[in-house]
Amino acid sequence: MDEKGYHRLLIWQKAKLLVKVVYEITEKFPKAEEYALVSQIRRAAISIVLNIVEGHRRRESTKEFLRFLRMADGSLAEVEACLELSLDLNFINKEDFDNAENIRRELASMLTSFIKQVKSR
Numbered sequence: 001m002d003e004k005g006y007h008r009l010l011i012w013q014k015a016k017l018l019v020k021v022v023y024e025i026t027e028k029f030p031k032a033e034e035y036a037l038v039s040q041i042r043r044a045a046i047s048i049v050l051n052i053v054e055g056h057r058r059r060e061s062t063k064e065f066l067r068f069l070r071m072a073d074g075s076l077a078e079v080e081a082c083l084e085l086s087l088d089l090n091f092i093n094k095e096d097f098d099n100a101e102n103i104r105r106e107l108a109s110m111l112t113s114f115i116k117q118v119k120s121r
Contacts, residue, residue, distance in 0.1 A: 006056040011114050014107045015048045021103055022079065024094045025086075033091065041082035044115070047075035048107070056097050062121055076108055 022045040024027045026038045055068025083104065087097045 006053050009052065009056065009114075011107065011110050012049065012052045012056075014103065014110055015052055018079065018100070018103050018107055019045045019049055021100050025100060028096075029086070029091045034116035035080060035104050037086060037089075037091070039119075041079060041086070044075045044082060048072045048079070051075065062118060065118055066115065069111065070117065071116070073108070073111055076104065076111065079104055080108075098117075 019042075022041055026041060029038050049112075051068045051072035055065045055072070058064040059070065080101075083092070083097060083100055086092045087094070
């Protein structure tokens with residue numbers, strides 16, 4: 001795989017890890033949730049990665065880059081809510097929740113710091 005610029009972004013790497021974890025834990029969800037909660041949380045997790053990539057492509061414009069980073073942050077909030085719902089509905093156990101939530105929380109912190117860094121340019 002060629003080393004693209006966004007591959008070096010730690011937020012992209014962490015977001016990609018979150019997608020992997022989300023896919024692993026949603027494999028265990030009830031079949032009835034395939035087009036509901038499973039689809040929603042997977043799309044939200046993927047959206048984080050894709051918005052980081054698209055924002056990076058538009059980084060010549062700080063305003064555009066920030067817009068996509070904020071969309072990634074919004075998708076990250078969706079993942080948070082979906083994880084909480086999944087735990088409440090007993091679709092995931094506490095260990096899986098804690099693992100995914102730790103990655104999500106770390107990514108949230110990294111993304112907030114990165115947005116501040118981009119703003120200060």
